[in-house]
Amino acid sequence: MLIFxxxxxxxxxxxxxxxxxxxxxxxPTMGALHQGHLNLISRCVEENDLSIxxxxxxxxxxxxxxxxxxxxRIPEQDxxxxxxxxxxxxxxxxxxxxxxxxPVTRVYDLGxxxxxxxxxxxPGHFQGVATVVHIFLRHVNPHRAYxxxxxxxxxxxxxxxxxxxxxxxxxVGCPITREEDxxxxxxxxxxxxxxxxxxxxxxxxxxxxxRENAMNYSLETLLAKGADMIANQEEIExxxxxxxxxxxxxxxxxIHPNRPSRVFAAAFCGEIRLIDNVSxxx
Ligand code: AMP
Numbered sequence: 086m087l088i089f090x091x092x093x094x095x096x097x098x099x100x101x102x103x104x105x106x107x108x109x110x111x112x113p114t115m116g117a118l119h120q121g122h123l124n125l126i127s128r129c130v131e132e133n134d135l136s137i138x139x140x141x142x143x144x145x146x147x148x149x150x151x152x153x154x155x156x157x158r159i160p161e162q163d164x165x166x167x168x169x170x171x172x173x174x175x176x177x178x179x180x181x182x183x184x185x186x187x188p189v190t191r192v193y194d195l196g197x198x199x200x201x202x203x204x205x206x207x208p209g210h211f212q213g214v215a216t217v218v219h220i221f222l223r224h225v226n227p228h229r230a231y232x233x234x235x236x237x238x239x240x241x242x243x244x245x246x247x248x249x250x251x252x253x254x255x256x257v258g259c260p261i262t263r264e265e266d267x268x269x270x271x272x273x274x275x276x277x278x279x280x281x282x283x284x285x286x287x288x289x290x291x292x293x294x295x296r297e298n299a300m301n302y303s304l305e306t307l308l309a310k311g312a313d314m315i316a317n318q319e320e321i322e323x324x325x326x327x328x329x330x331x332x333x334x335x336x337x338x339x340i341h342p343n344r345p346s347r348v349f350a351a352a353f354c355g356e357i358r359l360i361d362n363v364s365x366x367x
Pocket of ligand 1: 113114115116121125234259260269271
């Protein structure tokens with residue numbers, strides 16, 4: 086497995102005659118890798134001749150400086166996991182390589198998908214995500230790029246970015262990987278204390294409860310009961326719990342099995358912010 090710190094080195098490698106003909110798959114990450122990331126990598130390895138994973142903690146997508154500073158960074162362990170998963174190349178640039186003029190966010194017309202939920206509660210976050218993903222897609226120029234539905238709103242933002250910038254890449258959305266007890270895997274879970282880790286389970290429990298009961302109650306009742314369950318859990322502070330159209334994130338007033346919809350939650354566990362979502366119908 087090769088590790089490149091600069092776009093020039095990476096592109097030199099990709100231009101070699103042997104590589105130029107190969108299909109290239111790309112998995113962008115912020116590192117502190119877990120099985121959720123590795124499932125994206127495995128799919129990328131299966132579907133492409135060359136698999137590239139990037140590790141970069143992107144300063145422009147953090148609206149909380151403390152969260153940026155405390156974001157887990159364990160590159161050596163990440164490299165071992167990637168090697169074992171069959172990844173061919175790691176792109177591991179410094180901030181200066183990605184933002185030679187300093188970390189500046191570009192502003193895109195991301196449309197309505199950027200407005201609710203994380204768009205509302207994390208101002209500027211998705212513009213930062215779009216900025217960094219656009220830079221990485223230019224540096225790597227992959228045929229396919231893999232994103233998890235764990236960050237479902239982000240996946241829709243990236244699809245929109247690709248559309249408005251006319252980027253020649255296929256965006257592949259991948260299922261959410263969970264711990265055995267249901268908690269969605271996240272690098273931020275590393276920062277939870279043992280009791281926070283246990284209490285955080287209420288988030289996925291409520292999402293699955295809503296899914297199971299989607300046809301038994303009105304939408305308002307489902308959300309009110311769900312919010313109550315979370316409010317009653319120690320150490321967990323709900324930020325939002327919403328049911329929205331899965332394609333455009335528009336608010337829906339009534340659940341219908343023929344309309345793809347998802348339930349989304351964000352909650353604080355101490356100072357750690359966790360997000361999760363579940364499809365209401367398979
Ligand atoms: P991150 O390192 O958190 O920025 O995530 C990098 C990529 O991995 C994103 O596309 C995430 O959606 C995806 N990802 C993170 N956690 C999970 C998970 N539990 N299941 C599926 N994909 C995930």
